[in-house]
Amino acid sequence: MFNLILFGPPGSGKGTQSDKLVDKYGLVHLSTGNLLRAEIANKTPLGMEAKNFIDKGQLVPDEVVIGMIDSSLEHHKDANGFLFDGFPRTLAQAEALDKLLTLKNSEAALVLILDVDEEELIRRLVHRGKTSGRSDDSDENVQRKRQDIYKNDTFPVAAYYQKQKKLVQVDGMGEVNQVFERLSNAIDKKI
Ligand code: AMP
Numbered sequence: 231m232f233n234l235i236l237f238g239p240p241g242s243g244k245g246t247q248s249d250k251l252v253d254k255y256g257l258v259h260l261s262t263g264n265l266l267r268a269e270i271a272n273k274t275p276l277g278m279e280a281k282n283f284i285d286k287g288q289l290v291p292d293e294v295v296i297g298m299i300d301s302s303l304e305h306h307k308d309a310n311g312f313l314f315d316g317f318p319r320t321l322a323q324a325e326a327l328d329k330l331l332t333l334k335n336s337e338a339a340l341v342l343i344l345d346v347d348e349e350e351l352i353r354r355l356v357h358r359g360k361t362s363g364r365s366d367d368s369d370e371n372v373q374r375k376r377q378d379i380y381k382n383d384t385f386p387v388a389a390y391y392q393k394q395k396k397l398v399q400v401d402g403m404g405e406v407n408q409v410f411e412r413l414s415n416a417i418d419k420k421i
Contacts, residue, residue, distance in 0.1 A: 231336045232257070232311035232421060235318070236413075237388060238344030239380045240373070241351040241358065242402050243409060247344070248315040250410050255417065258306045261315040262295045265302065267364075284366050287375030289319060289383060296326045303330060314338070319384045324391070340420045341391040342413055344402035351377070 234257065236244045245261065252259040266284060269277030276294065283290045299317060306312070318324040331337050346354075352373070359367040366372050391397040398416045402409050 231309065231334070233314070233331060233336060233338045234311065234417065235314045235338050235341040235391070236344070237341055237391075237397075238346065238402060239351055239384075240376045241355040242344040242346045243354075243406070244315050244344065246406055247410060247413055248313055250406075251413060251417070252313050254414065255311070255313075257311045257313040258302075258309040259313050259315060260299060260302050260317065262290075262298060262317040262319075263315075265298050266290060266295075285372070287366060287369075287372035287379065289379060292320055292322045292326070295319075296323060296330075299327065300330055303334065311339075318387055321387055321390060324387050338391070338396060340398060340417065341388075341396045342416055343388055343397060343399050344409070345399050346402040348377075350403060 232255070234251070234255075236248055236251070238244055245263075248259055248261065251257065266277070266280045270281050270284075271277070276298075280290045280294065295317060299314075303312070314327070318327050327338065355367060355373050356370075358364075359369075359373070366376070388397055400409070400412045400416055
């Protein structure tokens with residue numbers, strides 16, 4: 231199994247690049263953001279609880295997202311590998327993922343972190359706010375909150391993977407296809 235984590239701040243292009251990467255490498259895409267939005271669309275109790283956090287730009291509690299990842303891994307028992315997008319976002323989530331993958335005699339092979347200038351992130355998010363239909367994109371205060379949470383809670387997860395020598399930084403500036411090529415090159419070196 232080849233498991234990949236795509237890491238980076240809101241607006242760095244994780245969703246766009248994930249769609250292309252899962253196609254190219256035959257991985258199962260696990261985006262906690264997408265899974266949570268599906269729960270909200272289906273008006274499940276989990277979705278209703280998560281919406282309160284998402285709309286404020288806060289993180290959904292660890293046990294909720296870890297539980298979702300656990301059942302998704304179980305659901306795709308025959309997968310060649312997974313691409314984790316937007317997960318893990320806290321150290322507790324990173325440790326839980328290590329445990330879940332160890333139980334499957336597997337591990338995260340590579341953690342790619344997309345590096346994008348802050349000005350460019352804001353520019354992309356303002357644009358996305360007009361087109362995505364996501365309630366957490368259209369409010370500038372919520373966007374700012376999400377960037378703060380990334381810096382405080384999520385960025386330290388990069389150091390966790392750095393210690394495991396799994397972290398590779400990729401330039402996320404420029405055209406979608408250019409970034410995709412850089413990501414593919416980093417993956418091809420590893421497989
Ligand atoms: P995303 O689509 O990855 O930008 O996620 C949208 C929102 O869903 C985030 O701002 C969080 O509120 C919530 N969310 C997604 N993934 C996670 C996660 N791994 N841990 C906690 N909250 C999450």
